Amino acid sequence: MATIKQIDGRTIHQIQSGQVIVDLCSVVKELVENSIDAGANNIDVRFKNQGLDLIEVQDNGGGIAPANYESVALKHHTSKLSTYADIGSLDTFGFRGEALASLCALSTMTVTTCLPEDAPKATKLSFEPSGKLKGTNVVAAQKGTTVSVEKLFHNLPVRRKELERNIKREWNKVIALLNQYACIQTNLKFSVSQQPTKGKRIVLFSTKGNATTKDNIINIFGAKTMTGLVPLDLTLEMQPSSVSSVLQPTVDTGSVSTQVRIVGHVSRPAQGEGRQTPDRQMFFINGRPCGLPQFAKTFNEVYKSYNSTQSPFIMADIQLDTHMYDVNVSPDKRTILLHEQNQLLDSLRSALNDLFDSQDYSVPTSQL
Numbered sequence: 001m002a003t004i005k006q007i008d009g010r011t012i013h014q015i016q017s018g019q020v021i022v023d024l025c026s027v028v029k030e031l032v033e034n035s036i037d038a039g040a041n042n043i044d045v046r047f048k049n050q051g052l053d054l055i056e057v058q059d060n061g062g063g064i065a066p067a068n069y070e071s072v073a074l075k076h077h078t079s080k081l082s083t084y085a086d087i088g089s090l091d092t093f094g095f096r097g098e099a100l101a102s103l104c105a106l107s108t109m110t111v112t113t114c115l116p117e118d119a120p121k122a123t124k125l126s127f128e129p130s131g132k133l134k135g136t137n138v139v140a141a142q143k144g145t146t147v148s149v150e151k152l153f154h155n156l157p158v159r160r161k162e163l164e165r166n167i168k169r170e171w172n173k174v175i176a177l178l179n180q181y182a183c184i185q186t187n188l189k190f191s192v193s194q195q196p197t198k199g200k201r202i203v204l205f206s207t208k209g210n211a212t213t214k215d216n217i218i219n220i221f222g223a224k225t226m227t228g229l230v231p232l233d234l235t236l237e238m239q240p241s242s243v244s245s246v247l248q249p250t251v252d253t254g255s256v257s258t259q260v261r262i263v264g265h266v267s268r269p270a271q272g273e274g275r276q277t278p279d280r281q282m283f284f285i286n287g288r289p290c291g292l293p294q295f296a297k298t299f300n301e302v303y304k305s306y307n308s309t310q311s312p313f314i315m316a317d318i319q320l321d322t323h324m325y326d327v328n329v330s331p332d333k334r335t336i337l338l339h340e341q342n343q344l345l346d347s348l349r350s351a352l353n354d355l356f357d358s359q360d361y362s363v364p365t366s367q368l
């Protein structure tokens with residue numbers, strides 16, 4: 001009979017890390033979200049060999065104080081959450097303190113950081129696979145933080161091979177995700193560049209900061225895309241009796257907002273797009289990019305009843321009270337549990353019908 005014994009800490013850390021950082025997209029998502037949480041208004045995302053050699057995210061946020069160097073990449077160490085009750089009202093993307101720890105276990109990660117008052121004297125930190133600080137070096141850099149990730153999945157050979165084999169698909173997912181952050185963040189100057197193994201670095205897209213989502217769409221998808229869109233600004237009334245907290249079911253619901261707003265842009269019924277591609281249908285919850293298949297389905301179904309041959313471009317930010325959803329469902333935070341989703345979808349369906357009913361179906365002559 002085999003004996004039951006405890007797995008050693010290092011192995012546990014590696015197993016769990018693989019659930020937080022599941023693919024190339026998770027690396028990019030975690031690093032960009034950390035930069036936004038740090039209050040950056042300028043984020044530069046750089047890849048080498050589509051991320052197989054390097055993923056680097058540089059920001060001009062608040063930086064990391066020297067007192068936190070030892071704990072920054074330790075598991076379950078975060079500056080964003082201290083008790084479970086805080087999850088319900090969080091306004092940061094991160095809260096688990098797992099991303100940097102996981103990256104240490106699955107790649108070679110360095111962090112270069114500089115507090116505003118110390119610029120241009122920055123510190124470059126390197127780490128053990130456990131997340132323990134290995135060493136520090138003084139280097140020159142502007143205020144903010146740069147996280148560099150090399151040799152992703154080097155110690156998970158099967159996953160590394162899969163990543164290399166599916167790099168084209170993974171890369172498309174990464175770009176689609178970056179498009180989403182760049183599109184929704186109006187106060188953020190965003191730049192994404194890639195350097196092939198041989199050849200020069202190419203800027204793939206950039207936004208200007210201090211912009212509107214309309215400006216961002218023009219910068220990312222082109223002016224032609226924008227001309228086919230109408231503004232989306234729907235207010236959905238939720239039945240007060242059904243609005244209660246996901247996290248604290250006994251909470252007094254009187255203070256919880258009963259309105260949900262959906263803001264963004266959608267294709268005019270007469271000016272849809274050729275085929276339905278996920279990267280041109282973007283959904284957010286309070287500015288958090290997320291896959292919402294049921295919302296996408298509702299949009300597409302309603303749109304089809306006005307234009308049976310094309311699909312819509314969609315950028316829709318669902319703005320609701322933080323007590324109406326739960327992001328703490330999966331380790332990679334991609335699944336979001338929406339309270340009263342069915343009621344929301346029903347109201348969305350009728351609001352979209354009203355919107356499209358009020359649209360002029362003819363294409364403006366200036367665009368023919």
Ligand code: ADP
Pocket residue numbers: 030034035038059061062063064072073077078079080093094095096097098099100101144145146
């Ligand atoms: P979480 O985001 O859940 O807190 P992470 O592992 O992603 O966990 O980050 C750990 C901590 O490191 C954060 O709480 C934050 O204090 C700090 N940190 C990470 N990235 C940055 C950054 N770009 N700028 C400033 N601080 C950062």
Ligand code: MG
Pocket residue numbers: 030033034093094095097099
């Ligand atoms: Mg984080």
